[in-house]
Each structure stands twice: as structure tokens, then as C-alpha cells.
Amino acid sequence: MSALTTHAPCDELLLTRETPVQRRRVRAAWLFLTPMLLCLALVAAWPLLRTFWFSLTDATLGQTREGSFVGLSNYLFHDGSNWSGILVDPQWWNAVRNTLHFTVVSVGLEVVLGLLVALLLNIKFTGRPLVRALILIPWAIPTIVSAKIWSWMLNDQFGIINHMMLSVGLIDAPLAWTADADLSMWAVIIVDVWKTVPFVTLLMLAALQMLPSDCYEAARVDGIHPLKVFWHVTLPLLMPALLVAAIFRILDSLRVFDVIYVLTSNSSSTMSMSVYARQHLVEFQDVGYGSAASTLLFLVVAVIAMLYLYLGRRQMEVRS
């Protein structure tokens, strides 16, 4: 059930070896792939390599070409008495901490809520298609727009969230959601969870619909408590889909930029690795240093992505 199980149709025609038809098909296949591969090379592979290179230079935004090679000093540099570079920059480690905090809490909430909503929407009731369509709305709203809507709702003086909490008596004074250092990360998480729960729900619903119905009937006939069935049957069967959804979301959260940039701009209490990298690249015009930060972020994401590919491949081997 992983993303890697796109089987080619295994018919005899395609498996026949080295017939002229087959050879022509393979040649055509590479020809058909070339434009796509060229495009990805231009916008992905080459820029990535250039970013790696920039991270070893002191290039600035005005003149990327005139940067000179400085080795690893953007990462770590010792000038005899002091250490400098990203790896000793407390701001960078703060960004790493923020990103991890954001990722763990928001992905955790998204997976749990997504699963609960999927279980709810898996029950048959009248109007279910409409409800399923309506819960997609948060997913369709551009991140920028949802961040703006929520920052209005979370406004410290006139926001409706404070108004609701005050009138219910949850708080005695309005909270400064986006300005308070302790609360702003929660504000970011609230917005992100709201926007991405529909996506997780969809994946979970699709997985729920593929579950075999016979074991549920057996469980019902035997009178086993539904919670027990959920814990011992549904959850283990859903695990692969749950993991895929979680990894998708983890990869997305590690590169988070839009929500944070709009909701709290460059505030250090919510700054993520992407925001940090872009700030150095564009605002401080320090392409070398910013590229070094981007490279580190890329490495973190690459390790997790590789883990995912490895797990997916092993699963595929187990299945076949």
C-alpha cells in the first residue's frame, strides 16, 4: 500500500525480450522521457548542485558569480579564538528546534485527528458525500489566505477566538496569539492542522475502504467489542497507510514556510529552517550562508526521504 507499488502491466507482450517491437518500444520510451528529464534537470538537479556549490563560497545576491571559494567556513570556521558559522549560530539551532517542535506536534495531531474524522466519515449516513466535500474546503484554501483568515480570528483585540473564550470563561484577558512567544507556535500549529487534516482524512478513508469486510462480520458475529476490533484489527491493517500519510506530512512540515512567514513573519519564537534560510538568502543577501542553511535542511529531508524509500522498497519485497 505504499506509493511505490505502481506495477507495470505484467503481460507477456511487455515481458518478451529483445524482439524488434520491444526494442523500438524501449527506444521510444527513452525519447518520451527526455523532455521531462531535461526539465527536471534544469529546475531541480542543476539548481540543487549550484546551491551546494554556493554554500562553499561567499557569494552575495547581487553578484552570485563573483563569490570565491571559502571551503566549509559558512558551516563552521575557527579564526584562532572564536568559532563562527551556522553550526555555532544559536539562531540556526533555534530554527531547528522550532521546526522539530512544529513537525512533531502538528503531524501528531494531524494523524490522530485525520484518523478520527475518517472513522466518523466511514459510517454510512445521509448526506455523507456532501459532508466529505465540505471538509475539503480547508485543504483548497491557499495557505496564505488561511493564515490571514486565522490571524484575523486570532487577533488579540478584535479576534473572534478570544471573544469566544472570554464569553465562555476560559480566559479572563485576551491572549496575544501571534505576538506572545509562548503562544505563537501554537497559533502556527492550529492553522496548519486545520489546513491539512482533510488530506490525512482522505488517505485514511481510502485505506479504510480497502479493508476486508469479512473479519468485521466475523467479529460482529462473535460479539467482540468495537473498540477491541478497532485496536486489534483496524489499526494494524491501517498502519501502512498511516505511515505513508505521516511521512508525507513530516516531509512537508520540515520545509514549512508560508504559514509561519505570514502569521508571525521573522519572529524568532516560530522561525523555521526554511524561514531562516530565506532570510539569509534574500533579506541579508548572503547567498553563501543562506545556501549552507538550505543544504543542511536538504540533508535532513533527504535522510528522512531515504528512510521512507527504504521502508517502501522492503514492503514491496515482502508483498511480492
Place this chain on the structure above:
Amino acid sequence: MSLRLLKKALLRLGLWSLIGVLLLYAVFPFYYAIVTSLKPSSALFEVSYWIDNPDFSNYAAVLNQASFLRAIGNSLVVALCVVTLALFLSVTAAYALGRVKFRGRGTVLMMVLGVSMFPQVAVLSGLFEVIRALGLYNTSWALILSYTIFTLPFTVWVLTTFMGQLPHELEEAAIMDGASPWITLTRVLLPLLWPALVTTGLLAFIAAWNEFLFALTFTLTDTQRTVPVAIALISGGSSHELPWGLLMAASVLVTVPLVILVLIFQRRIVSGLTAGALKG
């Protein structure tokens, strides 16, 4: 007997109240944006849950801003071009990956998947250089080109899945008749692929319409901005005096088309998203 009926009724009640809470959670923020956008600026700072006297002055103000209309136009052009480009490049690639067995197929698929996991900021400085070298800085072309980095892997992946599901008898017949791969693709398979093209095109459109980081970095002037950047840059005298009514009106204007698309194509979008993520 009546006890069982009562239990059933209570369960129903519980179900419907959960659904109610869910709908409120999902829809309320957008609803509240509409409520706010229909208030005159004098009434903005009293919290209200309903639309009392709809006042369209915010919409009039937004639609009178030439730069906002320009941004909508830019976003449309960029998103439509990205969709066309991505679909064109990925249909042929998906045919190769989904229908032909050849050495290196697995590697290409892994590469495509790998690119879809790139953090955008990791290519920012390199892409900036490419765009400047091509003379595309501060043009829509910069965005059209750069957006293929996240649309293309996705469209290739999903179309490969759909392509692999088409019955292979059709293709066999075409090969027997001596049709070339290009003819097989365009005359035999493509007509069957329309639903999948609509789905992936729609998802790519939404992704391009919503993109922010590249649009913020690769464009500079108001005339080249796309909608997300235009909205993010709407500002008042200070950060505490944002023109919220105006902002919400702009937000509603750019979101309503998406919401309508999603409600109409819900089934397709779901099938596209799940085909992109899990396939079993």
C-alpha cells in the same frame, strides 16, 4: 425493547453532533471571512456571527485596485501555463513509465519521487541564478518554469498510475496493426486518459495558484505579483492597522473559485490525491 430504541436514538444523536462539530470546525473560518468581508470598516471591531446588513464596499475597493486585478490575471496565466506544460511533459513520460518495461525504469521513478520531496528553499539560490541567467527575473515565465519542480513529479506519478491501469489489449491491437508508440499514445491511450488528465490538471492548477515562496522571491514589482503574494503584502499603516475587511474580501474572492472547483470535482480530486499517495 424501548431501551434499545433509546440507545439507537442516542447513538444517532451522538453521530450527528460529532458531524456538526466537524462541519463547524471545517467551514467556520471561511464563513467568518465572508462575514468580515461584508462589514463596513466602522463595524469591523464588534464581533458578530451573522451577516446583518451586507455591505459590499470592501469588494468594490478590492476590485478597484488595478494591482489586485493584475495579480489575479498573472495567477491565472501562470497556473494555466504550468498545467499545460506539466501535462504535456508528463503524458509522454507516464506512457514510458507506465506501459513499457525497460532497464532504468525504477531509477527514473525514484528520481521523480525524490524531486517531489525537495524542500523548495534548497533550490532557491540555484534557481535564482538560472532564472537570472535566462533573463526571466520578475516575469511570469520565471514562475512557470520554477513551478514545474513541484507539479511535474506529481503529474508524472499520478498519470503513471492511471496509465498502468488501462487495459493492455488495446495497446496490443495497436501494435499488431503496426502503430508506432506515438500513435498508440495519442490515438489509443490518450482518449481514455481524459478523466485522469482533468484530475491531475486540477490538482496542479491548485498547487500553482497557491504557491508562495517562489512567487515572493522571483518577482519584484506589483505588475508581476501573483495573488498569494499580493494578499500577503496588503498592509495598512502598521501591523496593528491591517485593513482586515479589505483583506478578507480579497481572500474570499480568490478562494471562492477554488471552493467551487473542489465541490464540483470532489470525487476526482480524491481519486487523484489518493492515487498520488497510496496505491494498493
